Amino acid sequence: MAAANIKQVAKHAGVSLGTVSNVLNRPDLVSPTTRQKVLDAITALGYVRNDSARQLRAGRSRTVAILVLDVSNPFFTDVVRGAEAVVEEAGGMLIVCNSGEDPHREQRHLDMLEEQRVQGLLVTPVSDGRHPRLDAFVERGIPVVLVDRGSGHPSRCSVAVDDVTGGRLAAEHLAERGHERIAYVGGPITIRQVADRHLGAATALAERDVPLDLQLVKTSSLSVDAGRQAADDLAALPPDQRPTAVFCANDLLALGLLQGSIAHGLRVPEDIAIVGYDDIEFAAAAAVPLSSVRQPRAQLGRTAAELLLEESINEDGHQHRHVLFQPELLVRKSSDHHR
Amino acid sequence: MAAANIKQVAKHAGVSLGTVSNVLNRPDLVSPTTRQKVLDAITALGYVRNDSARQLRAGRSRTVAILVLDVSNPFFTDVVRGAEAVVEEAGGMLIVCNSGEDPHREQRHLDMLEEQRVQGLLVTPVSDGRHPRLDAFVERGIPVVLVDRGSGHPSRCSVAVDDVTGGRLAAEHLAERGHERIAYVGGPITIRQVADRHLGAATALAERDVPLDLQLVKTSSLSVDAGRQAADDLAALPPDQRPTAVFCANDLLALGLLQGSIAHGLRVPEDIAIVGYDDIEFAAAAAVPLSSVRQPRAQLGRTAAELLLEESINEDGHQHRHVLFQPELLVRKSSDHHR
DNA sequence: GGCCGCAAGTGAAACGTTTCATAGACGTGA
DNA sequence: TCACGTCTATGAAACGTTTCACTTGCGGCC
The missing domain is CATH 1.10.260.40 (lambda repressor-like DNA-binding domains)
Structure with missing residues (x-):
């Protein structure tokens, strides 16, 4: 048997x-x-x-793969769950592969997935440049959808979230609450997301009736510790020069800044308002619930999978699309105060 | 082409x-x-x-699958990363499947994985009972290793972490710091982990030269909010009846308790010492860094994969093993105070 | 010179499925 | 009675690989 x-x-x-x-x-x-x-x-x-035999005969599999940068990053786990729902709905199976931001492991996974003739591939490549390796998939008739990367490529679909708008939302919110000295805490600025969020915030402030300046506080990483460090720096400033509101490039920084500010005796949001980015699980659970910009992560995964399946089914008539999602600002107590 | x-x-x-x-x-x-x-x-x-043809000929694949309860739970993502390292080291590929604690999705995934004739399966089943479905894999010659579940089954290997010891470690630590009124905060008590940790802690205290009682504070869930609720309850007690130390069933509870205690004007650890469980990322980053019991998660994944590969290679001579890992107590500021 | 062994390369068979052209059975209408 | 269509069921071919028994060519040894 x-x-x-x-x-x-x-x-x-x-x-x-x-x-x-x-x-x-x-x-x-x-x-x-x-x-x-x-x-x-x-x-x-x-x-x-025996699925091998079935696949051999059919020429392709009913398995869709998603290759992510980091399986333990909540951003990707939510994307995975969104994609999963769509693929399973369609009777397929989603397998998750992890490149761990390592180009060699990415390469290895791509090799094996190509050998397996997967039905399609959702991928966030390690590097942001050109991807001849992915073109090979497309030539072989395996659709590829880029997730949160390199929108606009002519031979594949992509989905992403608009970080410039995210920065804009945060900055506009703070300006509307009457803040006039606003800072952006984040770094390294070479990370696209960090730069885009800064750009959006700075632009929004500059475009106001009374243009405002966005003070830039650079950090060496996006960690809680770096946020605490930034709190030390800000607390050391004389009160009349200290920003009354801070927009952080992500929630880890924001939580560190929150803790550090409280430790320095600053009241949040009265003395210093804080807005983070990502709406991680702990944002709402912080000592002072943290305002944050939320990305529609599961939606990103769902749409990516839908584009993929559409291309897979409608092989000929398919038009590549580049979907840009808009983030959403969640105002919680850490910034809910009018000056 | x-x-x-x-x-x-x-x-x-x-x-x-x-x-x-x-x-x-x-x-x-x-x-x-x-x-x-x-x-x-x-x-x-x-x-x-073409891997399908190769597999068809070979009769089995070089792909190992891991089927987890929740891809977005850090416990499992660390297990995945441990397993991944071992499988890739051996030239194989690990695919991750997510049951989302849903028996139907678990079933679907098992069906597809069996059709694919995967090389082996690491799995945390949704239900804790018997698993005829997994026996089918074993009969088909596909080794199965249980992760964090049902140790001791004669026809498959398993790996798990000893929650009783974890509870014991936490309780002994608090007793040694001179605490005499110690509480355990957790629930629902029907969850095995919650019960085991309680058992370990209660046993450790009862076995002391001067036996101590472990006060049980039941919660309806393992969330930050439930922890805050528990803080309210404890803060309402007269100081001479209030526990001076609390061991929480997980870190979410502990963080909620920590925030709630501080909000009630209690000093941590001076008025109330807190120990959590899981050592989640935010434990060390809390306002008062949280003591916690850490499980060797990646090690769990590594060992599970090693057992699987061993069984896969040494099909005949294989002896099923049940590995029980010991957790480790990390003392941080939230409990680092001698009464 | 005859024999042997070795290295290199060959091609048919087998893995288990799906598909497709075809055959048989049966009922219906002319 | 015959022709025809419908419904079922059949089995060979094909998918792309790996394996294995076999040939071929060549050099060494007695």
Whole structure:
């Protein structure tokens, strides 16, 4: 019973091999009596279809892969869950691969996925440049959708979130609450997200009726510790020069800044208002609930999967699309105060 | 060029089909000249091996699957990363599947993985009982390793972390710091981990030279909010009845308790010492860094994968093993105070 | 010179499925 | 009675690989 195949099922049921296949794939072509005989045989022998053979014959698999930069990053886990829902809805299976931001592991995974002739690939490549490796997929007829990367490429779809708008939302909110000395805490500025959020915030402030300046506080990383460090720096300033509001490049920085500010005796939001980015799980659970910009992560995954499946089904008529999602500002207590 | 196969490569290189296969799988059997000709042809045609055919022939794949309860739970993501390292080291590929604690999705994934004839399966089943479904894998010759579940099953390996010891560590630590009124905050008590940690802590205290009682504070969930709620309850007690130390069933509770205690004007650790469980990322980053019991999560994944590969290779001589890891107590400021 | 062994390369068979052209049984209408 | 269509069931071919028994060519040894 270790490995029954279709032939043995056919013999056991007293029908031909093709009939068993029909029961499996087009049951309506088979008379009820025969069908039942076959189903009984399948149960009796513990038959399980061999997907390799099926795939070999079909030329492609029903498996969609998602290759992420970091399986333990909540951003990607939410994207995965969104994509999963769509793929499973369509009767497929999503497998998750992790490059860990390592180009070699990315390469290895791409090699194996290409050998497996997956139905499609959702991927956030390690590097942001050109990707000849991905073109090979497309040429082989395997659709590729870029996630949060390199929008605008002509030969594949992409989905991303608009970080410039995110920065704008945060800055506008703070300006509307009457703040006039606003700072942006973040770094390294070489990270696209860090730069885009800064750009959006700075632009929004400059465009106001009374243009405002956005003070830039650079950090060496996007961690809680770096946020605390920034709090030390800000607390050291004389109160009349200290920003009354801070927009942080992500929530880790914001939480560190929040803790550090409180430790320095500053009241949040009265003395210093804080807005973070990402709306991580702990944002709402902080000592002072943290305002934050939320990205529609699951939506990103869902849409990516939908674009992929559409391309996969409608191979010829498919038009590549580049979907840009808008983030959303969640105002919580850390910035909910009018000056 | 869309889909070159071995035959076309052979023709292009002017050799037989078997020779191409030898170049791919046993290059030392082929003379350097011929080998180079074949490699050139492979490049020229953009040939990529078809894994379905290879698998069909070989009867099994080189893919190991891990089926977890929740891809977005850091516990599992760390387990995944540990397993990943081992599997990739061995030249295989790890695919991650997510049951989302839903028995139907678990079932679906198991069905598809069985059809795919994966090399092996690491799994944390949704339910804790018997698993006839997994026995089918074993009968088919697909090794299964249980992760953090049902140790002791005779027909498969398992890995888990000893929660009783974890509870013991936390309680002993608090007792040694001179605490005599100690509480355990957690619930629902039907969750095995919650119960085991409680058992370990209660036992440790009862076994002391001067036996101590462990006060039980039940919560309805393991969330930050439930922890805050518990803080309210404790703060309402008269100081001479209030526990001077609390061990929480997980870090979310502990962080909520920490915030709530501070909000009620209690000093941590002077008025109330707190120990959590899981050592989540934010434990060390809390306003008062949180003491916590850490589970060797990546090690769990690594060992699970090692057991699996061992069974896979040494099919006959394999002895099923049940590895129980010991957790570790990290003392941080939230409990670092002698009464 | 005859024999042997070795290195290199060959090509048919097998893996398990799906598909497709075809055959048989049976009922219906002319 | 015959021709025809419908419904079922059949089994060979094809998917692309790996393996293995086999040939071929060549050099060494007695």
